[in-house]
Amino acid sequence: MSRASYLKPDTVALHAGYVPESDHGSRAVPIYQTTSYVFESVSDGSSLFNVEQGGHIYSRITNPTVAVLEQRIAALEGGSGAICTASGMSALFTAFITLCSAGDHLVSATQIYGSTATLLKHTIKRLGIECSFIPINDEQALRDAIQPNTKMVFCESIGNPGLEIADIPAISAIAHEAGIPLVVDATFATPSLCRPIDHGADIVVHSVTKWMGGHGVAIGGAIVDGGRFDWAQSGRFPELTEPYAPFHGIRFWEEFGPSALAMKMRAESMRDVGAAMSPHNAFLILQGIETLNLRMKQHVANARQLLEWLQQQESVIWTNYPDMESNPSHTLAATLFPQGAGSMLCFGVVGGRAGGAAFIDSLQLASNLANVGDARTLVLHPASTTHSRLTVADMKAAGISEDMIRVSVGIEDIADIKADFMRGFKAAQRVERAA
Amino acid sequence: MYLEVRGNRTYAATGGKEFDNGLPTVMFVHGSGLDHRSWALQTRWFAYNGYSVLAPDLPGHSLSAGKPLTSIEDMGAWLAEFIRAAGADSVHAVGHSQGFLDVLELARQAPELLKSITGIGTAGAIPVNPALIDAAADNAGAAAEMLLMWGFGPDAQYGVSAVPGMQPIAIGRQIMARNPLYEDLVACNEYHNGSTVAKGIDLPSQLILARKDLLTPVKAGLAFAEELNARVTIIERYGHMLPIEAPRQTLDKLRELIGGLERSARGNK
Numbered sequence: 001m002s003r004a005s006y007l008k009p010d011t012v013a014l015h016a017g018y019v020p021e022s023d024h025g026s027r028a029v030p031i032y033q034t035t036s037y038v039f040e041s042v043s044d045g046s047s048l049f050n051v052e053q054g055g056h057i058y059s060r061i062t063n064p065t066v067a068v069l070e071q072r073i074a075a076l077e078g079g080s081g082a083i084c085t086a087s088g089m090s091a092l093f094t095a096f097i098t099l100c101s102a103g104d105h106l107v108s109a110t111q112i113y114g115s116t117a118t119l120l121k122h123t124i125k126r127l128g129i130e131c132s133f134i135p136i137n138d139e140q141a142l143r144d145a146i147q148p149n150t151k152m153v154f155c156e157s158i159g160n161p162g163l164e165i166a167d168i169p170a171i172s173a174i175a176h177e178a179g180i181p182l183v184v185d186a187t188f189a190t191p192s193l194c195r196p197i198d199h200g201a202d203i204v205v206h207s208v209t210k211w212m213g214g215h216g217v218a219i220g221g222a223i224v225d226g227g228r229f230d231w232a233q234s235g236r237f238p239e240l241t242e243p244y245a246p247f248h249g250i251r252f253w254e255e256f257g258p259s260a261l262a263m264k265m266r267a268e269s270m271r272d273v274g275a276a277m278s279p280h281n282a283f284l285i286l287q288g289i290e291t292l293n294l295r296m297k298q299h300v301a302n303a304r305q306l307l308e309w310l311q312q313q314e315s316v317i318w319t320n321y322p323d324m325e326s327n328p329s330h331t332l333a334a335t336l337f338p339q340g341a342g343s344m345l346c347f348g349v350v351g352g353r354a355g356g357a358a359f360i361d362s363l364q365l366a367s368n369l370a371n372v373g374d375a376r377t378l379v380l381h382p383a384s385t386t387h388s389r390l391t392v393a394d395m396k397a398a399g400i401s402e403d404m405i406r407v408s409v410g411i412e413d414i415a416d417i418k419a420d421f422m423r424g425f426k427a428a429q430r431v432e433r434a435a
Numbered sequence: 436m437y438l439e440v441r442g443n444r445t446y447a448a449t450g451g452k453e454f455d456n457g458l459p460t461v462m463f464v465h466g467s468g469l470d471h472r473s474w475a476l477q478t479r480w481f482a483y484n485g486y487s488v489l490a491p492d493l494p495g496h497s498l499s500a501g502k503p504l505t506s507i508e509d510m511g512a513w514l515a516e517f518i519r520a521a522g523a524d525s526v527h528a529v530g531h532s533q534g535f536l537d538v539l540e541l542a543r544q545a546p547e548l549l550k551s552i553t554g555i556g557t558a559g560a561i562p563v564n565p566a567l568i569d570a571a572a573d574n575a576g577a578a579a580e581m582l583l584m585w586g587f588g589p590d591a592q593y594g595v596s597a598v599p600g601m602q603p604i605a606i607g608r609q610i611m612a613r614n615p616l617y618e619d620l621v622a623c624n625e626y627h628n629g630s631t632v633a634k635g636i637d638l639p640s641q642l643i644l645a646r647k648d649l650l651t652p653v654k655a656g657l658a659f660a661e662e663l664n665a666r667v668t669i670i671e672r673y674g675h676m677l678p679i680e681a682p683r684q685t686l687d688k689l690r691e692l693i694g695g696l697e698r699s700a701r702g703n704k
Contacts, residue, residue, distance in 0.1 A: 004605035005594050006584050016594030050451075052480040053683055054598035062599040070600035080609060081601040227609045248483075250451055254498070255479075257472045258609035259601050266600065 004075040009192070013292050017071030031283045032064040051247065051267070061270045065279040069286050073212070073222045076191040076289075077204050080227025081262035083270065084220060084282060088187060088207020090275035091221030092116055093124075095183055095205055097273075098265045100151045101239070102128030107145045107152075109136035109166065110397045111159035114387040116185070117394070120154075133397075137167045139174060146178045151236060152203075153180060157196055158188035158342050160372075161382045161406045162399020163322050165329035168336060172200030179234040187211075187373070188342045192296040199336060202229040203261065210373025211343075214288035214295050218281035223265060227258030240264055295375060295411055300340030302417065303409040309418055310347050315425035317348040317403065343410075344372060348403040349424075351431035356381050356403055362427035365412065365420035377410035377417050440517045441494070443501035447521065448474070448490040450482025454521060459550075459697050461689075462526040463490040464514065464534030466556075467619035468579060468611040470497035473531055476597065476682030477689060486693075489526065491517055493537075496614045503615035507533070507626035511540020518548050527693045529553045531678055532651060533561060533623045543632045551639040551696055553689060556675045558651045559629025559659035563620045571617035578620070579611035588647040588674025597682050607676070633663040639696055640665035643677060643688050650675040666692070 005012050018029050037056040039045035048055050056062045066084050074082035085091045096119070100106055108120050110133045120131040134141040136155055146153075153175040155166040172182040181202035186194065190211045196204050204224040206212055213220065231240040231253045240260050243249030247267060252260040270276060288295075307321045322341035323333035333341040349359045360368045366377040370385055380386065383402045387395055395401075409417070436449050447454075448471040454460075461481045463474040471478070471490040482488045493510065494501030504510045514537055518526055527550050530538035535554030542549055571578035583604050584592075591603050640663050644656040653669055660667040668688050673681040 003580075003608065004602035006592060006604075007594075012594070017596075019590055019593050019595055047480055047483070050479065050483055052483060053476055053686065054596070054601075056599065064599070067596075067599035071594045071596055071602060074600070074602045074605065075594045078605065079602065080605040081596075081598075083600055227605055248451055254446075254448065255451065255472070255475055257470070257497070258606045259598075262600060 003078050004080070009076065010293050012072070012075045014290050016075035017068040029065060029068045029283060029286055031279050033279050035059050051250065059279065060274050060276045061266060063276070063279050063282070066277050066282040069277075069282040069289075070222070072286065072289060073206070073208070074224055077224040078195055078197050079204065079224035080258040082222050082224045083262055083265045084208070084222050084277040086221065086275040086277055087219045088205070088209060088221040089115055089119065090273070091205045091207070091223045092119060092185065094265055094269040094273065094275065095203060095223050096120075096124055096129070097127070098239070098261065098269055099181070099237070100124070100129045103149060105130045105132065105147050105150045106154060107132050107134060107142060107150060109155035109159065110134065111136050111162045111164040111399050112156050112185070113160040114382070114390060118389060136164050137170070139170060142171065142174050146180065150178065150180055152183050154183045154185070156185040156188065157194055157336070158322060158344065159399060160188060161344070161346060161386070161404065163320055163344055163346060164399060165322050165332045165336065165341065167332055168196055168199040168201055172202070176200070179236055181229045188344055189337060190292060190296060192293045193300070193339050193342060194337050197224070197226040197228070202226045208285050209371070211296065211299065212289055212292060213285040214292065214373060214375055215284070216371060216374035216376070218284040220277045220281050220285050225259060225262035229261075231260060297339070298411040299343035299409060302411060302414050303343040303345055304340065305414045306407070306409055306417060307345055310345075310421075313425060315350045315428050317350060319345065319347045321345040343408060345407050345409060346404050347407070348401060349405055349428045351428045351435065353383070353402050354435070355428040355431045356405055358427040358431045359405060359424035362424050363420050364423065365416055366407070372408035374408065375411050377412060378408040380406045382406050438520050440513065440520050441501065443494055443499065445494070445500070445517065446492045446498035447471070447517070448478055448488065450478035450488035450490070452482040452488075454489065455487050456522045456524065458485065458487040460487040460489060460523045460526040461693060462514075462518065462523070462528045463488070464528065464530040464537050465490070465493065465496070466532030466534050467623060468582065468614045468616035469531070469607070470610055470614065472497075472606075472610060473678050477678060477686050480686055487523070489518070489521055489523065497610065503618040505618055505622055507536045507540050507622050510537040510622065511544050514538070514541040515545040515548055525550050527551045527553070527696070529555065529689060530557065531555045532557050532675065533619055536561065536623065536626050536629065539629055539632045539636070542636050542638060546636070546638065549638055551692060552636070553641050553643065553692060554665075555643045555685060556645050556648055556651055556677045557642065558655035559633060559662060560627055561623045561651055563624040568617070568620050568624060571620050575616050576612060578616055579608055582611065582616070582650070583607050585649045586675040588645065588672065588676070588680055590672065591674065591676065591680050597680065603676070603679050607679070629659065630662050633659065636663060639692065641688070641692050642667050643685060644669045645673045645675060645677050645681070646671045647673055648675045
């Protein structure tokens with residue numbers, strides 16, 4: 001098991017990264033709402049700029065409140081360090097461009113979030129970085145897709161929105177055989193349910209906007225450096241092993257070893273791209289993380305109860321939840337997510353696309369919006385929203401059907417969620433009868 | 436930089452600048468199971484402020500080849516060979532924990548290579564709990580866990596880091612997982628010459644101790660400082676891993692002694 005703290009996970013979620021500051025003894029993490037930090041002297045400023053000592057210079061690069069969140073997330077995931085960013089997408093972009101340059105290649109699962117697919121297929125292609133897509137657990141396809149210039153394998157631990165489970169141990173073994181790291185977007189699981197580094201992943205990315213924050217009030221992302229990947233032995237990453245000109249020829253691997261990647265991301269991407277998280281957002285996300293484990297237990301319990309109930313409804317054509325027994329992922333999900341495979345579930349409703357629309361439009365408790373991981377129940381029709389930019393074929397490959405309703409099950413009383421959904425089924429039935 | 440010592444490719448961090456034997460040199464010696472990265476927040480400062488830096492990985496540790504050395508006496512001898520191989524005339528030697536025992540032996544065997552000695556989180560002898568040695572023999576990972584749990588002070592145990600966003604315990608764990616901890620711990624445990632060696636040392640000396648050190652308690656460090664006639668600083672609230680836990684305070688004390696000695700030396704010329 002990878003560990004960054006000897007405290008138990010519930011304690012880490014509440015305490016890691018902060019002890020009451022000495023000036024006022026603030027029990028809560030203070031919000032350092034400042035752009036910059038006064039140097040003690042010219043010499044002090046110079047040594048901070050030259051990475052001769054740790055500390056803060058400018059909040060685009062580091063901020064004390066954001067640093068607490070970074071240290072807490074690193075501790076929760078068992079990583080050597082973390083970098084927080086303005087959003088989950090900027091976390092992914094930072095991870096991709098830190099490891100890949102023009103002329104490089106990466107391999108990604110097909111079953112990923114629509115905007116991530118767009119980023120990989122179109123945006124980074126403009127920067128000269130190519131991506132091959134493979135079905136997530138097709139080991140032969142993965143082996144075949146890895147090229148001499150491949151710099152990473154990417155997947156989501158639970159695919160969005162198809163809820164496919166990535167076989168992280170098997171995928172990481174293949175990646176490591178080839179000398180490349182595995183990057184896992186673990187947004188749907190959170191470290192409360194699965195710590196990808198424990199299963200062989202090298203880098204973990206989160207949209208902390210979702211369950212980590214948990215209340216739908218702040219956008220943010222995080223990248224966790226697992227610290228275990230040997231960048232020198234791989235031989236594929238001169239960016240980390242050779243002199244880096246903008247910092248007097250610093251060699252990140254030699255100087256920082258297990259935190260080389262995190263230091264490089266900080267020194268380069270946070271400086272140059274500037275996708276910094278605001279201290280206020282860091283504070284809000286910290287409040288969410290304090291109750292992460294409690295919330296995830298309730299999210300999972302509600303998801304399981306709702307699934308069971310949905311499967312008994314005549315208006316439901318199909319259901320999908322990663323660890324339901326009929327799901328091919330069931331055994332893998334039980335292994336990687338012993339406390340439950342998250343709180344996302346999908347189902348198809350009678351009446352086709354129009355029935356789905358009627359279902360969503362009639363709900364009162366659940367909110368129809370483009371987010372997941374709120375404490376409240378959220379619903380969405382992916383084919384007409386998050387994945388609408390994909391072709392029908394790409395949508396199918398990503399595990400999406402036109403009648404799919406995606407549910408992010410909240411922590412309300414389950415009876416109220418069921419009553420709300422019953423209202424939706426009646427509306428869908430009316431559409432079906434009219435047709 | 437890489438150099439040959441005893442026929443093995445040996446790595447020494449130089450703080451991000453090329454080694455220049457025309458400058459006063461500070462040599463940093465890591466502790467059991469660790470490597471040059473323990474000194475990341477001291478070496479760069481010295482390298483960019485008028486000094487040359489040498490922070491070797493001992494044989495078999497991290498980026499250095501060779502079999503791990505099995506006695507403190509041999510580590511001291513190896514350091515003398517290393518300094519000569521690097522082309523340094525004499526150095527200010529800084530050792531953390533076991534690294535300071537190595538420095539003591541270097542002082543006994545080749546005092547002409549030294550300008551000053553500084554020990555951090557250390558004492559004249561470092562007896563190691565037999566359970567820890569047994570654990571290291573059977574399962575280096577488990578032994579590393581014990582060292583990290585006892586070695587880092589309260590703030591680090593709560594995930595607080597001097598470098599924003601980092602987790603020192605996880606970093607230490609990754610480094611120790613790759614290094615020969617058992618040999619280092621046995622060498623530490625079997626070294627009993629510290630008091631005798633101290634009597635023969637005639638060099639400016641200092642010990643930087645940590646109030647919350649559970650591995651080399653302050654009491655042992657203070658007793659040895661008396662034997663060595665060394666100046667002593669106790670840094671409050673931190674544990675044994677001072678160079679990582681309290682890098683700035685550690686650096687400040689190193690600057691005071693080494694900077695003062697170099698200023699005096701220049702003044703005397």
